[in-house]
Amino acid sequence: MTPLYKRIILKLSGEALSGDRGFGLDDQTIHEICSVIKRVNEQGVEVAIVVGGGNYWRGKTSTLMDRSTSDNMGMLGTVINALRLQASLEEMDVDTRVQTAIEMQQVAEPYIRRRAIRHLEKGRIVIFGAGSGLPYFSTDTTAALRAAEIDADVILIGKRGVDGVYDSDPKHNPNAKKYDSLTYIDILNQGLGIMDSTATSLCMDNQIPVIVFGIDDPTNLLRIFEGETIGTVIG
Numbered sequence: 594m595t596p597l598y599k600r601i602i603l604k605l606s607g608e609a610l611s612g613d614r615g616f617g618l619d620d621q622t623i624h625e626i627c628s629v630i631k632r633v634n635e636q637g638v639e640v641a642i643v644v645g646g647g648n649y650w651r652g653k654t655s656t657l658m659d660r661s662t663s664d665n666m667g668m669l670g671t672v673i674n675a676l677r678l679q680a681s682l683e684e685m686d687v688d689t690r691v692q693t694a695i696e697m698q699q700v701a702e703p704y705i706r707r708r709a710i711r712h713l714e715k716g717r718i719v720i721f722g723a724g725s726g727l728p729y730f731s732t733d734t735t736a737a738l739r740a741a742e743i744d745a746d747v748i749l750i751g752k753r754g755v756d757g758v759y760d761s762d763p764k765h766n767p768n769a770k771k772y773d774s775l776t777y778i779d780i781l782n783q784g785l786g787i788m789d790s791t792a793t794s795l796c797m798d799n800q801i802p803v804i805v806f807g808i809d810d811p812t813n814l815l816r817i818f819e820g821e822t823i824g825t826v827i828g
């Protein structure tokens with residue numbers, strides 16, 4: 594059976610990897626997520642992952658240093674996560690390559706678009722580390738950029754603690770309403786914090802559909818490929 598999407602960008606926030614700890618890495622959580630990624634890959638889906646770094650550091654939270662330095666720290670955090678995901682996937686015998694947008698060739702391949710596509714075509718999972726390599730950007734924007742570059746069919750954003758996009762924060766407002774679908778313009782106009790405006794604009798300009806879903810139950814990812822309506826579809 595032909596999968597629903599042939600090539601995807603899976604965006605995992607750093608927090609998705611930290612489980613209930615809220616910081617750093619949780620081995621069991623990572624194992625569960627990687628098991629599901631393996632199953633998706635086995636269906637013949639080409640999977641590229643953009644991983645965040647918020648489980649260590651977010652550039653804009655620091656007031657004690659210049660933003661570029663702080664963002665560089667954030668990007669390095671994403672590389673730790675990329676290597677951790679690779680280790681878990683390889684333990685499950687899944688061929689995986691890490692490519693970083695900041696060169697560190699002793700650690701991982703540099704980001705080379707054509708090579709990334711070649712890996713995907715061979716069935717390898719490609720994990721993009723170090724974001725876009727540029728300060729003032731986010732890994733959501735990186736996901737949009739890489740999706741456009743590698744011609745991905747969809748961006749799947751796995752969120753922790755929430756199962757889609759709401760009109761207000763469901764953790765604070767019990768009456769918050771979940772959206773099944775939204776347009777990019779809705780997100781921009783309503784200032785919905787699910788994706789930053791740079792990422793949203795990039796997706797809008799390049800017509801890249803996005804699905805925001807809850808990663809607390811990683812099998813949600815499989816359900817998307819089974820055609821279930823999960824999370825919020827942005828397009």
Ligand code: UDP
Pocket residue numbers: 605606607608644645646647648650651652653663664665666667668669670671723724725726727728729730731732733735
């Ligand atoms: N970052 C950056 N440029 C990028 C991607 C990320 O400077 O292209 C930095 C930024 O400081 C950001 C941090 O890396 O806060 C971690 O990424 P992000 O906040 O997107 O991670 P997530 O919230 O998805 O875990």
